Amino acid sequence: MQEELSETELNLDVLFAIQAGSDTTSGVLTLSLYHILANAKVYTRLANEVRDAFPSGYITADDHPRLLQLPYLSSVVTEALRLGSPFPGLPRVAPKDGIVIDGMFIPGGTIVGVPAWAQHMSPDNFWPDPERFVPERWLDEGQGTDSIANKNAIMTFSSGPFGCLGKALAIKELYVVIAQLLVSCDLTLGPKFDHKQFYHGIKNMRTTIFTYPLTVSVAIRDADDTPRG
Numbered sequence: 001m002q003e004e005l006s007e008t009e010l011n012l013d014v015l016f017a018i019q020a021g022s023d024t025t026s027g028v029l030t031l032s033l034y035h036i037l038a039n040a041k042v043y044t045r046l047a048n049e050v051r052d053a054f055p056s057g058y059i060t061a062d063d064h065p066r067l068l069q070l071p072y073l074s075s076v077v078t079e080a081l082r083l084g085s086p087f088p089g090l091p092r093v094a095p096k097d098g099i100v101i102d103g104m105f106i107p108g109g110t111i112v113g114v115p116a117w118a119q120h121m122s123p124d125n126f127w128p129d130p131e132r133f134v135p136e137r138w139l140d141e142g143q144g145t146d147s148i149a150n151k152n153a154i155m156t157f158s159s160g161p162f163g164c165l166g167k168a169l170a171i172k173e174l175y176v177v178i179a180q181l182l183v184s185c186d187l188t189l190g191p192k193f194d195h196k197q198f199y200h201g202i203k204n205m206r207t208t209i210f211t212y213p214l215t216v217s218v219a220i221r222d223a224d225d226t227p228r229g
């Protein structure tokens with residue numbers, strides 16, 4: 001049963017579903033916000049970056065090119081897309097005469113697919129901590145000399161002629177919504193928020209589903225409020 005929320009507490013799953021207009025985008029947004037708010041270091045670094053870049057406290061969709069230049073915000077979005085892609089192998093059928101894929105002949109009519117989730121969790125592609133939310137893996141310095149962050153392995157939007165038509169819109173929404181929330185509000189997880197229930201309630205189905213709500217306390221900031229830190 002849904003908990004009753006106080007005036008300043010919002011259920012962000014519901015808000016994002018309305019804002020994003022796509023269950024997949026709202027799933028990635030909810031997942032991003034959870035990881036940002038559950039980790040004080042991530043929150044502080046990200047909030048400082050976007051608040052320094054937009055001291056007016058106001059961001060529009062036209063600011064997207066400037067947002068793309070913010071390295072930590074980009075890392076947070078990329079990491080959220082890596083963890084928010086629970087696709088099984090989206091099926092494709094080999095043509096009648098068969099096809100050679102990566103040096104191997106695949107007979108006609110065979111169903112093939114790339115399981116995005118397995119690829120995103122593979123230690124061959126992401127190391128260390130492939131299952132954890134670590135935006136630092138996408139920064140130039142990565143996580144140290146032996147770390148791996150294989151951008152080519154990211155299959156969030158699939159690829160080729162049947163890849164996601166809404167990719168550019170979805171990415172723009174993620175940048176703008178996350179940045180706008182952080183420049184205009186101080187956010188913390190709700191007082192009764194239960195990490196265990198939330199985390200165990202994440203269902204990696206075709207999209208990311210949350211069976212326990214992400215409740216967040218919100219305080220509207222003045223434009224000249226100094227970043228936390």
Ligand code: HEM
Nearest residue numbers: 022024025028090156157158162163164165166167169170
């Ligand atoms: C983070 C958000 C999103 C993710 C992860 C995502 C992921 C995907 C994936 C993996 C596919 C390919 C399916 C396949 O290869 O068979 C796809 C297809 C598609 N997506 Fe998205 N999507 C997202 C957001 C959106 C949005 C916001 C829209 C529209 C506004 C959209 C519209 C479409 C359409 C129309 C297709 C079908 C393309 C076709 O079959 O030609 N998607 N999406």
